[in-house]
Amino acid sequence: xxxxxxxxxxxxxxxxxxxxxxxxxxxxxxxxxxxxxxxxxxxxxxxxxxxxxxxxxxxxxxxxxxxxxxxxxxxxxxxxxxxxxxxxxxxxxxxxxxxxxxxxxxxxxxxxxxxxxxxxxxxxxxxxxxxxxxxxxxxxxxxxxxxxxxxxxxxxxxxxxxxxxxxxxxxxxxxxxxxxxxxxxxxxxxxxxxxxxxxxxxxxxxxxxxxxxxxx
Amino acid sequence: xxxxxxxxxxxxxxxxxxxxxxxxxxxxxxxxxxxxxxxxxxxxxxxxxxxxxxxxxxxxxxxxxxxxxxxxxxxxxxxxxxxxxxxxxxxxxxxxxxxxxxxxxxxxxxxxxxxxxxxxxxxxxxxxxxxxxxxxxxxxxxxxxxxxxxxxxxxxxxxxxxxxxxxxxxxxxxxxxxxxxxxxxxxxxxxxxxxxxxxxxxxxxxxxxxxxxxxxxxxxxxxxxxxxxxxxxxxxxxxxxxxxxxxxxxxxxx
Numbered sequence: 001x002x003x004x005x006x007x008x009x010x011x012x013x014x015x016x017x018x019x020x021x022x023x024x025x026x027x028x029x030x031x032x033x034x035x036x037x038x039x040x041x042x043x044x045x046x047x048x049x050x051x052x053x054x055x056x057x058x059x060x061x062x063x064x065x066x067x068x069x070x071x072x073x074x075x076x077x078x079x080x081x082x083x084x085x086x087x088x089x090x091x092x093x094x095x096x097x098x099x100x101x102x103x104x105x106x107x108x109x110x111x112x113x114x115x116x117x118x119x120x121x122x123x124x125x126x127x128x129x130x131x132x133x134x135x136x137x138x139x140x141x142x143x144x145x146x147x148x149x150x151x152x153x154x155x156x157x158x159x160x161x162x163x164x165x166x167x168x169x170x171x172x173x174x175x176x177x178x179x180x181x182x183x184x185x186x187x188x189x190x191x192x193x194x195x196x197x198x199x200x201x202x203x204x205x206x207x208x209x210x211x212x213x214x215x216x
Numbered sequence: 217x218x219x220x221x222x223x224x225x226x227x228x229x230x231x232x233x234x235x236x237x238x239x240x241x242x243x244x245x246x247x248x249x250x251x252x253x254x255x256x257x258x259x260x261x262x263x264x265x266x267x268x269x270x271x272x273x274x275x276x277x278x279x280x281x282x283x284x285x286x287x288x289x290x291x292x293x294x295x296x297x298x299x300x301x302x303x304x305x306x307x308x309x310x311x312x313x314x315x316x317x318x319x320x321x322x323x324x325x326x327x328x329x330x331x332x333x334x335x336x337x338x339x340x341x342x343x344x345x346x347x348x349x350x351x352x353x354x355x356x357x358x359x360x361x362x363x364x365x366x367x368x369x370x371x372x373x374x375x376x377x378x379x380x381x382x383x384x385x386x387x388x389x390x391x392x393x394x395x396x397x398x399x400x401x402x403x404x405x406x407x408x409x410x411x412x413x414x415x416x417x418x419x420x421x422x423x424x425x426x427x428x429x430x431x432x433x434x435x436x437x438x439x440x441x442x443x444x445x446x447x448x449x450x451x452x453x454x455x456x457x458x459x460x461x462x463x464x465x466x467x468x469x470x
Contacts, residue, residue: 002467071426073453073465210455 005070012062016083019055020134023090026097031123033104045101052094059087082207089196096189103182110179117165118158122190125155129197136204145201149215155194162187220247223417229283238264240441251418253432260438262421266389270306271299307380311392313372315364320356323364327383342382350378351408370401390420406431429453437461
């Protein structure tokens with residue numbers, strides 16, 4: 001039974017990683033859709049919302065079932081507890097992707113500001129942070145998440161500069177107000193995703209080492 | 217958890233059965249009014265260790281003990297130590313309920329009687345208090361003079377606990393007290409252990425890790441006669457320090 005438990009626990013982690021890939025892809029594709037005004041891609045992102053919920057529910061159910069049937073201890077217990085938290089953060093990140101896709105849809109027809117200020121750079125860092133958390137979760141090693149706090153500081157700084165740049169652009173040309181307001185919203189969503197990636201990294205750190213940390 | 221003074225202290229305890237060493241260099245402290253669980257695979261020495269605490273191993277001719285075992289600061293292996301008073305102070309409950317082939321009442325009254333209590337009223341009082349403390353009184357008060365063998369397994373085990381309480385011990389040793397019981401009887405004993413620790417110190421050997429996690433404040437993990445890790449139960453089960461402990465509590469060996 002112990003072997004069966006450990007193979008089921010491996011499956012639980014597999015499903016969580018699958019969900020992680022979906023969330024990160026939703027976020028990344030929503031920004032690509034924003035950049036290229038691609039309404040089909042935005043629609044694809046929105047359509048993934050249900051898959052995310054299905055995965056969230058089924059992983060939670062599996063985790064609870066494993067706890068009830070096997071009463072896991074030590075690292076096994078920490079893995080399940082971590083998984084239950086991680087899927088919540090992944091759901092939030094995926095939903096922000098969906099929200100950005102909704103913005104793309106609503107803003108169709110508005111001429112974009114080329115370059116989107118620092119949004120593409122923020123996206124690269126945030127997606128990298130999510131990937132680092134998932135890698136640590138997959139490999140039981142914290143090396144990939146060690147500097148995640150610094151990366152989040154960078155994301156916060158980029159959010160602030162995007163905000164400032166948008167204000168400046170709007171002041172200069174009021175016709176840009178609708179599109180720049182959307183950019184501020186999108187940058188804010190990305191900044192939140194960075195925070196969720198940090199919370200995820202904290203939980204994974206606990207899973208791997210048994211020590212609780214707080215990423216400032 | 218608030219630190220409680222220790223009631224049992226072992227220092228460099230070694231024990232041999234003939235040539236075979238069963239305990240190696242055990243140094244540990246058992247805190248008063250706490251439940252301490254000993255876990256580990258079969259043959260790891262946990263039952264041997266618990267039997268050291270009331271000198272049950274004396275019954276085995278080839279058994280040899282080195283190192284010190286202090287109970288209330290008294291070395292129980294000192295040549296002048298009084299085994300009878302040690303066993304009065306340190307009671308024991310075994311894996312299978314083993315009531316005497318006597319009535320419920322006589323099972324509980326037996327200990328006080330051999331310790332010199334003869335007065336009927338006093339014996340009645342001890343029997344009632346002990347059975348109440350063992351959470352059995354309500355179930356047997358109308359059949360005190362029926363044979364103890366007629367009780368269910370779980371009731372017999374609580375009778376054995378009552379019999380142990382009747383001589384007012386300080387420490388109660390339990391060697392897998394629930395392994396012959398069904399889940400409901402097991403839950404009753406676990407509840408009882410939680411109540412008993414207010415007045416007694418409990419040391420329990422169990423094969424059931426979830427039981428150790430539920431009932432104990434401290435847990436010691438033993439392997440091949442050594443105490444590999446000892447600490448607060450929540451820590452041992454949530455984040456053990458030793459790899460051997462982690463492997464055992466997650467079922468990777470044992």
